[in-house]
Amino acid sequence: MEKNTALAASTMTPKPQPTGLRLFLKRLVQQRMLVLMSVPFVVWLFIFKYVPVWGWTIAFQDYQPALPFKDQKWVGFHHFDALFSEDRFLIALRNTLAMSGINLVLGFVTAITLALLLNEVRKVAFKRVVQTVSYLPHFISWVVAAGIIQTTLAPDGIINELLKWFGAIDKGQEYLFLGKAEWFWGIFGASSVWKDVGWNTIVYLAAITSIDPAQYEAAEMDGAGRLRRMWYITLPGIRPVIIVLLIMNIGYLLESGFEPQYLLGNGMNVDYSENIDIFVLKYGLQQFNFPLATAAGMFKTVVSFVLLFSANHLAKRMGQDRLF
Helix, strand or coil, X not given: CHHHHHHHHHHHCCCCCCCCHHHHHHHHHHCHHHHHHHXXXXXXXXXXXXXXXXXXXXXXXXXXXXXXXXXXXXXXXXXXXXXXXXXXXXXXHHHHHHHHHHHHHHHHHHHHHHHHHHHHCCCHHHHHHHHHHHHHHHHCCHHXXXXXXXXXXXXXXXXXXXXXXXXXXXXXXXXXXXXXXXXXXXXXXXXXXXXXXXXXXXXXXXXXXXXXXXXHHHHHHCCCCHHHHHHHHHHHHHHHHXXXXXXXXXXXXXXXXXXXXXXXXXXXXXXXXXXXXXXXHHHHHCCCCHHHHHHHHHHHHHHHHHHHHHHHHHHHHCCCCCCC
């Protein structure tokens, strides 16, 4: 009897689950097709993202293109000192942070608002028209978009004509919008919203579809209006997506773009339109100062890395969803 009881107990004892390396190898075998599909991407990532990191050594050298690597003169942090003592770089850094901040705030607020409003539209035809119209500018290149913006904001453009029509300005007093340096950040923010707001709503609309419709039905039975349902059901339902996207965008705070600033910038607004990328082009590559350009790029990468991990750690400390 005792033997039978011991045998039954031994058969009921669950087998130990594999851990560590065994668990990894087991999952690797189970998901071998996914691993094989990801191999081309991993190879591309290694060749174009990790191999070029070797070029960071140029930032610590008095680099001469004609000399081999072993004959280059090492100068330590000299180029970083020169970079941070350069007034133009500090202005470019200010502009980069300002435009990235504007783009971050406006991008999130407008995209989330549009997604919430589209979710409340009951006429499918009207909803599709609004989505299509808002998506279209995203597929226009910045070269074409900049031409449209310049034409719209020209002294004889539609904006000045509307201001005349409403009596806000007199004839002959047209605004040269792109000639006002302090207006450039606002123009950049509005242009970015116009171009990307529709595209940015796709993720939020997809997240909204995952919310259980029973929550809306229960809230409606309790007498909650549309605004309350949006505030207490829709927004909390898409909060994980918002936080993850916010963390990712914080990591790109030093990536304010290149095309809009380069195409819309001119000599009159250069103090507000020149960002780090344009600084690298003008004072690094065009003047063959490759170590300075490399130092600026290295600074951007390191700061972006720190911002990304800091934002992710802060989300973890606050108990929110995070990237890793």
